[in-house]
Amino acid sequence: MVKAEGVCKRFGPLEVLKGIDLEVQPGEVMCIIGPSGSGKSTFLRCINHLEKVDAGRLSVDGELVGYQQKGDKLYELKEDEVARKRREIGMVFQRFNLFPHMTALENIMEAPVQVKGSTKAAAREFGTALLHRVGLAEKEKNYPRQLSGGQQQRVAIARALAMSPKLMLFDEPTSALDPELVGDVLGVMRELAEEGMTMVVVTHEMEFAREVADSVVFMDGGVVVEAGSPDDVIRSPKHERTKAFLSRVL
Numbered sequence: 001m002v003k004a005e006g007v008c009k010r011f012g013p014l015e016v017l018k019g020i021d022l023e024v025q026p027g028e029v030m031c032i033i034g035p036s037g038s039g040k041s042t043f044l045r046c047i048n049h050l051e052k053v054d055a056g057r058l059s060v061d062g063e064l065v066g067y068q069q070k071g072d073k074l075y076e077l078k079e080d081e082v083a084r085k086r087r088e089i090g091m092v093f094q095r096f097n098l099f100p101h102m103t104a105l106e107n108i109m110e111a112p113v114q115v116k117g118s119t120k121a122a123a124r125e126f127g128t129a130l131l132h133r134v135g136l137a138e139k140e141k142n143y144p145r146q147l148s149g150g151q152q153q154r155v156a157i158a159r160a161l162a163m164s165p166k167l168m169l170f171d172e173p174t175s176a177l178d179p180e181l182v183g184d185v186l187g188v189m190r191e192l193a194e195e196g197m198t199m200v201v202v203t204h205e206m207e208f209a210r211e212v213a214d215s216v217v218f219m220d221g222g223v224v225v226e227a228g229s230p231d232d233v234i235r236s237p238k239h240e241r242t243k244a245f246l247s248r249v250l
């Protein structure tokens with residue numbers, strides 16, 4: 001579903017990604033761990049067309065991100081083509097960014113109606129089902145300010161799912177939450193994983209990574225230092241940098 005080969009990204013003189021290689025299979029849950037500033041968010045943003053890759057190849061579901069291949073020539077995708085591809089990927093950020101003037105259900109209905117051309121009735125039916133799925137059936141008429149951070153984040157997950165994405169990206173989805181609200185959000189993500197969603201999750205929740213991830217990638221300084229099963233990377237890391245990081249977060 002995702003294939004990165006030598007992916008590089010720089011911001012001016014700052015080399016942020018220095019050749020990332022990894023593969024995410026359909027239905028796989030990959031957790032990316034690593035210290036702040038190691039390039040985790042930048043990598044997710046590259047997958048989701050929010051940043052352009054400078055070198056290397058990055059593809060989603062067999063198609064190069066940002067380019068179209070015709071014969072042996074590459075063409076940069078136009079804005080509307082990029083927008084179309086982005087709809088196939090759901091992204092959930094640390095900050096939930098719900099529309100404040102819309103209810104929970106309206107937040108979820110917005111993109112299907114405005115972007116995909118769903119009827120309001122169909123978007124409402126699917127939205128209601130999604131709210132039920134994230135445990136918030138009774139909150140559909142609530143505005144974001146009337147919801148806890150954890151509830152807002154679950155609405156944000158439902159909103160991403162409303163576009164029926166083939167890939168979900170999570171960038172530290174629980175880092176901004178009070179500790180007692182983290183569990184509900186992780187619970188929704190765990191269910192999503194069990195249903196077979198392909199997920200790339202940047203997280204500091206080591207227990208979640210250990211229990212839910214099929215693979216764990218430790219990034220540091222813009223490179224993949226170590227990758228493998230949760231047991232390999234979290235329980236018996238081989239590299240000193242991984243060991244040092246884990247000793248700080250575990």
Ligand code: ADP
Pocket residue numbers: 011014016034035036037038039040041042043
């Ligand atoms: P992480 O998510 O692992 O904390 P980031 O991908 O957010 O790391 O950032 C990696 C590095 O890239 C940091 O040094 C950050 O300051 C820098 N960076 C990220 N985005 C930009 C940008 N748009 N312009 C300049 N520097 C950036």
Ligand code: MG
Pocket residue numbers: 040041042171
């Ligand atoms: Mg980040």
